[in-house]
Amino acid sequence: MVRVALVGCGRISKNHVEALSGLTDVELVACCDVVPARAEAIASKTGCAAYTDYEKMLREAQCDVVSLCTPSGLHPSQVALAAGYGRHVLSEKPLGIRLGDVDEAIRACDAAGVHLFVVKQNRFNRTVRLARQALEMGRFGRIYMVLSSVLWARPQEYYDAARWRGTWEYDGGCLCNQAAHYVDLVQWMGGAVESVQAYSATQGRRIEAEDSIVVNLRFRSGALGSINVTTLAYPKNLEGSLTILGEKGTVKIGGFALNHFERWEFDAGHPMDEEIQSAATNPPNVYGFGHLDYYRHVLEVLNGQVEAEVDGRDGRKTVELICAAYASARKGGTPCPLPLVAVSSF
Numbered sequence: 001m002v003r004v005a006l007v008g009c010g011r012i013s014k015n016h017v018e019a020l021s022g023l024t025d026v027e028l029v030a031c032c033d034v035v036p037a038r039a040e041a042i043a044s045k046t047g048c049a050a051y052t053d054y055e056k057m058l059r060e061a062q063c064d065v066v067s068l069c070t071p072s073g074l075h076p077s078q079v080a081l082a083a084g085y086g087r088h089v090l091s092e093k094p095l096g097i098r099l100g101d102v103d104e105a106i107r108a109c110d111a112a113g114v115h116l117f118v119v120k121q122n123r124f125n126r127t128v129r130l131a132r133q134a135l136e137m138g139r140f141g142r143i144y145m146v147l148s149s150v151l152w153a154r155p156q157e158y159y160d161a162a163r164w165r166g167t168w169e170y171d172g173g174c175l176c177n178q179a180a181h182y183v184d185l186v187q188w189m190g191g192a193v194e195s196v197q198a199y200s201a202t203q204g205r206r207i208e209a210e211d212s213i214v215v216n217l218r219f220r221s222g223a224l225g226s227i228n229v230t231t232l233a234y235p236k237n238l239e240g241s242l243t244i245l246g247e248k249g250t251v252k253i254g255g256f257a258l259n260h261f262e263r264w265e266f267d268a269g270h271p272m273d274e275e276i277q278s279a280a281t282n283p284p285n286v287y288g289f290g291h292l293d294y295y296r297h298v299l300e301v302l303n304g305q306v307e308a309e310v311d312g313r314d315g316r317k318t319v320e321l322i323c324a325a326y327a328s329a330r331k332g333g334t335p336c337p338l339p340l341v342a343v344s345s346f
């Protein structure tokens with residue numbers, strides 16, 4: 001039985017509680033939120049212990065894994081603290097906002113010999129897995145372009161509901177928050193990125209960071225890419241897509257959150273082509289159904305059955321690309337080469 005403690009009982013914590021309740025060999029033993037009513041709400045629903053002080057929870061609660069659902073800028077220090085108490089850590093995305101903080105969190109986990117997982121539940125969408133499988137089989141041939149669009153709607157009330165949202169210290173803008181999964185997938189499909197160029201703008205929301213950004217990429221392979229993100233889409237979430245253009249195949253995973261194929265075309269057929277229709281899902285929101293599969297994967301890793309698929313170093317790659325895009329945007333669109341040397345602030 002793997003014992004989990006959940007920290008941060010806000011919006012996304014529901015997906016964690018639901019995922020945990022769908023698994024048999026795992027138990028939610030504690031939860032923690034600085035707002036007592038939020039922790040108590042989960043405790044009364046699940047029977048776990050409620051805390052308002054994170055370190056007290058780490059001292060007292062007998063848990064194997066700490067799941068962090070707190071504001072993103074808090075993740076690195078909370079990861080490091082949990083590692084210091086010998087706990088495995090699962091961080092919500094992104095792993096952090098600043099690369100230096102993320103590096104310290106990774107080092108703390110390495111030093112403590114604990115696993116660091118980063119929730120990238122979209123990697124577990126059947127659509128995404130099929131595309132990746134086709135890629136690994138070489139069905140695309142040479143990859144020419146990997147493109148992603150995240151055209152979502154987040155009204156001002158969404159930002160006003162939690163003061164950390166849209167701030168540079170705790171959240172970043174739409175690239176860092178809404179598009180973190182897509183940044184991960186673009187690199188998962190396109191490979192290592194050599195250079196990043198971006199323009200960003202804050203046009204429609206009263207927040208510190210950007211509500212719109214366009215990012216251009218050059219991959220080390222020579223392929224090109226782009227990531228376009230906004231939270232200003234009218235009148236609702238319109239698109240969360242990933243397009244892979246290769247010499248022998250084209251795939252576009254679309255819908256509002258990578259939930260069905262808009263194109264699946266290769267020069268030669270394969271039995272996996274039969275799965276395209278059934279891979280489509282109709283999730284109730286853009287978070288999808290992947291948290292359950294992600295926890296299942298975490299349990300398999302902890303039981304020694306598989307290697308971790310998205311560890312701290314994968315989480316770092318996402319933060320690195322985001323930091324590079326912000327560095328470029330700050331310099332009026334001057335390209336920023338990768339890899340980035342860790343700095344304490346971007």
Ligand SMILES: NC(=O)c1ccc[n+]([C@@H]2O[C@H](COP(=O)([O-])OP(=O)(O)OC[C@H]3O[C@@H](n4cnc5c(N)ncnc54)[C@H](O)[C@@H]3O)[C@@H](O)[C@H]2O)c1
Nearest residue numbers: 008009010011012032033034069070071072092093162287
């Ligand atoms: N995987 C996904 O698809 C997905 C979706 C949404 C959000 N997220 C991520 O989840 C995280 C939380 O987002 P959210 O929308 O649930 O935010 P939220 O504001 O709804 O919830 C955050 C909670 O953390 C609590 N908190 C703040 N500081 C704390 C501390 N020091 N100790 C304990 N609790 C503390 C807050 O009181 C709040 O209840 C973010 O990193 C976000 O990027 C991931």
